Amino acid sequence: MSAPVRILTAVPICDGHDSAINTINLEFIRHGIEVVYLGFHRYAGDIVRAAIQEDVGAIGISSYNGGHVEFFAEVVRQLKKYNAADIKVFGGGGGTITHDDQRIMQRNGVDKIFFAGTSLGDMTQWVRQRYGTARKRSLGKSPDMKLARKLTEIEDSYAQRKRPRKKSAAKRHSLGKTRVLGFTGPGGAGKTTLIDEIVLRLLQREPKASVAILSHDPSVVGAGALLGDRATMINSQDDRVFMRSMATRGQAGGLSPATEDCLALLAQSDFDYVIIETVGTGQEAMPFQSKLIDQTVLVMNPDYGARLQLQKIVMLDLADIVVVNKSDLDRAKTAANEIERRLEGSKREQRLISTVAKRHRDRGVDKLCDLLMEKK
Amino acid sequence: MSKLGHVVEAVENYNRFVEDEVKRARSDKKFGRQMLERWDEIKRNIKIGTAPTGLKLPRLALPEIDEAGDITRYLLGEGLPGEFPYLSGAYREMYLEPWQEPKIELGSFEKNGRKKNGQNKNGHAENGASGLTKPKQAEEPTRLFSGLMLAEDTNKRFHFLSAHQRSKRLSTAFDGVTLYGIDSDADGVLGKIGEGGVAVDTVEDMMRLYDGFELGSPNFSASMTISGPAPIIMAMYIAAAKRRFGPEVVPNLRGTIQADIFKEVQAQNETIFPTEASLRFLGDMMEWTTRHMPRWYPVSISGYHIGEAGSTPVQQAAYTLSNGFAYAEMMAKRGLSADEFGPRLSFFLDCGLDVEYIALTRVSRRIWAIGMRDVFGAGPKAQLFKVHTQTSGRSLIAAEFRNNLTRTAAELMLAYMNGTNSSHSNSADEPFTTPSEEWIRLSAHSQAILLEESGIFKHVMNMLSGSPGMKAVERAVEAAILEEFRQIESLGGVMGAVENRYQRSQIQNAAHRYEEQIYNGTRPMIALNKYRNEHEEMPEFELARTPRAKQQLQVHRLQQFKKKNAKKAEQALEKLIGVVETDENCFPALMEAAEVCSLGQIVTRLQEVVGRFRPMV
Numbered sequence: 001m002s003a004p005v006r007i008l009t010a011v012p013i014c015d016g017h018d019s020a021i022n023t024i025n026l027e028f029i030r031h032g033i034e035v036v037y038l039g040f041h042r043y044a045g046d047i048v049r050a051a052i053q054e055d056v057g058a059i060g061i062s063s064y065n066g067g068h069v070e071f072f073a074e075v076v077r078q079l080k081k082y083n084a085a086d087i088k089v090f091g092g093g094g095g096t097i098t099h100d101d102q103r104i105m106q107r108n109g110v111d112k113i114f115f116a117g118t119s120l121g122d123m124t125q126w127v128r129q130r131y132g133t134a135r136k137r138s139l140g141k142s143p144d145m146k147l148a149r150k151l152t153e154i155e156d157s158y159a160q161r162k163r164p165r166k167k168s169a170a171k172r173h174s175l176g177k178t179r180v181l182g183f184t185g186p187g188g189a190g191k192t193t194l195i196d197e198i199v200l201r202l203l204q205r206e207p208k209a210s211v212a213i214l215s216h217d218p219s220v221v222g223a224g225a226l227l228g229d230r231a232t233m234i235n236s237q238d239d240r241v242f243m244r245s246m247a248t249r250g251q252a253g254g255l256s257p258a259t260e261d262c263l264a265l266l267a268q269s270d271f272d273y274v275i276i277e278t279v280g281t282g283q284e285a286m287p288f289q290s291k292l293i294d295q296t297v298l299v300m301n302p303d304y305g306a307r308l309q310l311q312k313i314v315m316l317d318l319a320d321i322v323v324v325n326k327s328d329l330d331r332a333k334t335a336a337n338e339i340e341r342r343l344e345g346s347k348r349e350q351r352l353i354s355t356v357a358k359r360h361r362d363r364g365v366d367k368l369c370d371l372l373m374e375k376k
Numbered sequence: 377m378s379k380l381g382h383v384v385e386a387v388e389n390y391n392r393f394v395e396d397e398v399k400r401a402r403s404d405k406k407f408g409r410q411m412l413e414r415w416d417e418i419k420r421n422i423k424i425g426t427a428p429t430g431l432k433l434p435r436l437a438l439p440e441i442d443e444a445g446d447i448t449r450y451l452l453g454e455g456l457p458g459e460f461p462y463l464s465g466a467y468r469e470m471y472l473e474p475w476q477e478p479k480i481e482l483g484s485f486e487k488n489g490r491k492k493n494g495q496n497k498n499g500h501a502e503n504g505a506s507g508l509t510k511p512k513q514a515e516e517p518t519r520l521f522s523g524l525m526l527a528e529d530t531n532k533r534f535h536f537l538s539a540h541q542r543s544k545r546l547s548t549a550f551d552g553v554t555l556y557g558i559d560s561d562a563d564g565v566l567g568k569i570g571e572g573g574v575a576v577d578t579v580e581d582m583m584r585l586y587d588g589f590e591l592g593s594p595n596f597s598a599s600m601t602i603s604g605p606a607p608i609i610m611a612m613y614i615a616a617a618k619r620r621f622g623p624e625v626v627p628n629l630r631g632t633i634q635a636d637i638f639k640e641v642q643a644q645n646e647t648i649f650p651t652e653a654s655l656r657f658l659g660d661m662m663e664w665t666t667r668h669m670p671r672w673y674p675v676s677i678s679g680y681h682i683g684e685a686g687s688t689p690v691q692q693a694a695y696t697l698s699n700g701f702a703y704a705e706m707m708a709k710r711g712l713s714a715d716e717f718g719p720r721l722s723f724f725l726d727c728g729l730d731v732e733y734i735a736l737t738r739v740s741r742r743i744w745a746i747g748m749r750d751v752f753g754a755g756p757k758a759q760l761f762k763v764h765t766q767t768s769g770r771s772l773i774a775a776e777f778r779n780n781l782t783r784t785a786a787e788l789m790l791a792y793m794n795g796t797n798s799s800h801s802n803s804a805d806e807p808f809t810t811p812s813e814e815w816i817r818l819s820a821h822s823q824a825i826l827l828e829e830s831g832i833f834k835h836v837m838n839m840l841s842g843s844p845g846m847k848a849v850e851r852a853v854e855a856a857i858l859e860e861f862r863q864i865e866s867l868g869g870v871m872g873a874v875e876n877r878y879q880r881s882q883i884q885n886a887a888h889r890y891e892e893q894i895y896n897g898t899r900p901m902i903a904l905n906k907y908r909n910e911h912e913e914m915p916e917f918e919l920a921r922t923p924r925a926k927q928q929l930q931v932h933r934l935q936q937f938k939k940k941n942a943k944k945a946e947q948a949l950e951k952l953i954g955v956v957e958t959d960e961n962c963f964p965a966l967m968e969a970a971e972v973c974s975l976g977q978i979v980t981r982l983q984e985v986v987g988r989f990r991p992m993v
């Protein structure tokens with residue numbers, strides 16, 4: 001088995017026409033492609049940074065509001081600037097991109113433009129063929145790119161089953177400096193938003209700190225995956241943040257087979273914080289077996305159902321911090337009380353915090369951030 | 377339960393009520409007789425008009441029924457045009473030719489009692505991007521959506537388009553930079569300035585944009601297609617109007633601003649503040665204009681973008697109506713009565729070629745009326761679903777693009793069958809660029825051909841309504857919309873569903889299916905997947921693009937403005953955020969800020985307080 005094709009898609013700045021790219025993303029992931037989706041209204045710089053960190057084979061841009069000649073050229077220019085010209089740029093914009101435009105764009109280094117009327121099948125096939133074969137890649141000059149390419153090597157080696165699936169024996173190299181934080185919880189609890197708010201605070205409170213994020217999304221049948229966390233994590237699109245989106249690639253439990261090794265690599269790199277986010281997990285899940293993780297956070301939605309459900313949630317015994325997010329919901333008070341009772345039985349020291357992550361400058365999130373920054 | 381749940385119940389109750397009344401008409405002799413008498417009177421009062429060929433026709437068409445139960449079902453279930461629940465039409469005469477008193481008096485007409493003949497209550501021309509419903513004599517219905525390059529360029533286009541019109545109804549498109557609340561001098565937006573719409577950064581641009589037009593006159597109305605930063609743009613419009621005509625002008629301002637934030641989060645993607653904060657700013661503006669600008673439509677509740685993003689017709693109607701009810705709930709919470717805010721709400725729908733469009737607006741009108749009356753306690757004026765319809769841009773394709781004329785004409789016809797209050801027909805060059813004058817003219821003419829030249833709509837109200845097929849579609853569509861309402865309600869109402877990505881994921885799945893159907897051939901698209909001309913070449917258009925020098929001029933002007941107002945701007949912004957931190961209405965402070973601050977300055981400062989919008993995939 002070879003590693004899936006990985007691409008990044010986005011819509012340019014001041015453009016919200018995302019219908020085409022949403023459709024194309026869905027089509028791609030059903031045909032085995034891993035798509036990191038950055039969302040609409042994106043600056044060229046954000047696209048290039050993300051593409052390098054995610055180490056994708058190509059960037060697909062869907063542009064409708066004009067200015068495509070300049071925008072595509074800017075993306076290509078920045079890729080060159082970072083020595084990442086092996087990441088190809090392609091895209092479309094229905095009838096708004098003319099044949100004349102396309103000629104200019106190709107001269108500027110754009111790989112391919114898809115015109116109105118191209119079938120989804122043709123596009124998918126083209127992408128798989130063109131970006132599917134392993135490329136010869138420079139190792140990269142910038143630290144981001146070096147790290148990104150090593151992560152790809154790890155992921156790909158698991159995909160090609162070159163590595164034995166051993167339980168990790170990874171040890172922490174650089175003790176002390178890096179704090180590794182694990183976030184997990186059921187789908188819809190608001191983990192992604194919460195992490196992004198934490199990142200915002202970390203960056204503000206420690207003007208020199210750097211953060212790495214390892215975020216997971218499930219692979220679908222057909223082996224593709226839509227890795228969409230970047231679209232939501234607006235504060236994490238920053239030069240001081242290194243973010244990597246991983247697909248679970250068939251592994252249950254919330255993480256990918258390659259996670260442990262990737263995490264080890266990140267923990268040894270020079271970050272102040274490394275944050276790992278699982279996919280939405282079930283009640284029995286206990287994704288964080290790794291010794292690398294300093295602190296684990298379970299993010300709960302107040303709407304977990306009947307109180308009895310709490311007994312079954314294994315992570316409630318294991319998490320260092322339990323967060324009841326969306327605590328503006330009616331049920332939140334009751335939920336916090338019920339969870340508190342559930343934690344009382346525990347022998348370990350566990351903390352319970354209520355947050356409303358979607359609220360700007362939420363005090364609960366401030367408190368959570370304090371806890372996470374506390375040096376032990 | 378949110379109000380939406382109550383709306384579902386209200387519609388179900390109303391349908392049950394109608395059937396109960398039908399039974400009563402059949403069993404209760406007295407009631408049955410009353411209904412028959414009413415029916416007779418309606419029939420007696422129908423005027424007979426004459427087609428150009430000499431054919432005599434009734435101006436109102438009724439179903440051929442004479443049994444009390446059937447009559448009851450028709451009158452209560454559908455209503456005559458202009459009568460609750462407004463399935464047949466929001467108003468009586470709508471597209472009809474003005475009534476000419478016949479030379480020989482016919483006895484039955486005298487009893488009619490209506491003095492003002494041929495009145496045309498155009499409920500909604502303000503919202504109109506283009507044609508009025510009323511066939512006008514000396515005017516060409518070229519009220520088209522326009523916006524290009526800088527304010528003075530659009531202003532020139534406006535004067536060109538409205539030169540021959542007595543009443544000037546301008547519809548403004550903004551460029552992407554403005555739509556996202558960004559200043560033209562921000563990093564990374566050069567190249568986007570003036571593309572797809574007009575660039576507006578300051579009150580001075582706003583003054584240039586409408587220069588030479590009589591804001592505040594009954595013959596002028598402005599429509600502004602902008603939502604994310606709508607309250608700020610509205611404040612700028614008011615500031616510009618005041619500078620030119622003094623503060624007295626404010627209550628006389630007429631027009632519409634799109635402002636609908638729910639559909640931005642669901643479909644158009646131009647939200648700049650978190651949803652709740654956006655709703656607060658919108659609510660503040662709506663409340664203020666409802667109280668102080670009685671002729672202004674502060675929100676155009678839009679299904680268009682939902683439809684164009686690829687939703688099914690039922691999803692479009694369901695999400696639009698539910699968004700509308702959510703706004704109504706929001707205004708009611710602010711202490712306004714339905715009769716105050718109801719008449720200021722208007723709608724904007726998409727019309728494509730799918731079969732649902734035969735009746736989508738009709739059904740929407742009915743659901744809205746029942747919900748507003750029975751859940752919000754609205755009187756007749758506040759029950760009306762006043763709607764502007766635009767033909768579908770997405771149905772227009774590049775392959776043999778001239779076919780788009782036919783598609784648009786067919787859609788327009790469907791829109792008129794639904795009794796839209798005003799309409800905009802897309803140009804055939806839609807897939808390529810901002811429409812050129814040649815194609816704009818043709819699309820405008822398609823409206824005139826249908827309404828004025830053809831006899832389809834001008835002789836008989838209700839001409840194409842009420843066929844068995846149409847009724848079948850109506851019933852199926854209504855049931856499907858209510859089912860969508862229940863889904864939304866089960867997720868906690870509109871806001872809960874939005875946060876769950878419900879509408880977005882439904883729309884995306886529908887969009888994917890639509891494209892899939894095109895390319896697997898199950899959805900015929902002529903000249904694309906059927907009857908394709910393999911030798912066709914892509915046409916080359918002259919594209920409307922903004923020269924770099926103009927973009928730089930815009931940047932330069934903005935920087936001058938900022939320099940000039942630096943001190944005052946800071947004070948105004950301080951004051952603004954002071955109010956925003958409380959729960960007072962911040963629109964007055966916003967109007968002050970709009971005098972001296974740029975759009976981007978206001979947005980950035982507000983974002984520091986309320987945060988930025990976090991997009992959803």
Ligand code: B12
Pocket residue numbers: 009014015016017018019020021023024060061062063064065066090091092093094095096114115116117118119120123549550551552572573601643644645646680681684685769770771772773805806807808809810811891
């Ligand atoms: C749908 C649509 C909208 C919807 C968008 C909903 C959404 N969430 O996407 C709504 C109604 C919200 C909208 C709004 C606006 N729109 Co619009 N819109 C369209 C429309 C009708 C169709 C575009 C579309 O999605 N087609 C469906 C896709 C699947 O097919 P396609 O375009 O043919 O693309 C094919 C290929 O090119 C390829 N492809 C496309 N992208 C990519 C990317 C990759 C990576 C790949 C591999 C392939 C690929 O895939 C497709 C399959 O073959 C076009 C006109 C038209 N008929 O094309 C105008 C159009 C793009 N819009 C336009 C404008 C101006 C606007 C507004 C700015 C108007 C305004 N001033 O308010 C706003 C801005 C919205 C925003 N937030 O940015 C203009 C752009 C003009 C220009 N560039 O010169 C157009 C051309 C209409 C016009 N003639 O005026 N719009």
